[in-house]
Amino acid sequence: MDNAVIGKVSQKGQIVIPAAIRKALGLQKGTEVSFEVKNNEIRIKKLxxxxxxxxxxxxxxxxxxxxxxxxxxxxxxxxxxxxxxxxx
Known part of the structure; x- marks a missing residue:
């Protein structure tokens, strides 16, 4: 999946991961992810x-x-x- 998808940050600081990305990565309720900030970018990885x-x-x-x-x-x-x- 090489397409960029735009999302918004909610008042609570939450971001919804689009369904296509969740499906591609096998992300489900309770799946742990890590966040890495580097060069003004955020990288999210499934643990x-x-x-x-x-x-x-x-x-x-x-x-x-x-x-x-x-x-x-x-x-x-x-x-x-x-x-x-x-x-x-």
Whole structure:
């Protein structure tokens, strides 16, 4: 969504976020947002919820690595781990 939308500040200092923007960002009643002021502009960001973090963590790959008493592992048995360790 690259279109600018104009709103007004109410007597109580409130601004209504247009429905199209709320829908695009998934903003609902109770959604937390952060405000940042920089160079005479306000940036509003949706804060991640616990569910957002849980979904993100689910995407992290898991590999059980067999490490010996000297801290060594078999890179052939664990090629993904080896590539991750070498390439970062």
């Amino acid at each position: 991640p919820t616990a569910l957002d973090w849980a979904d993100l963590v689910k995407q992290i790959p898991v590999e059980n690595i067999e490490i010996d008493e000297h801290g060594h592992y078999d890179p052939k048995a664990h090629p993904d781990f080896h590539d991750w360790m070498v390439n970062g």
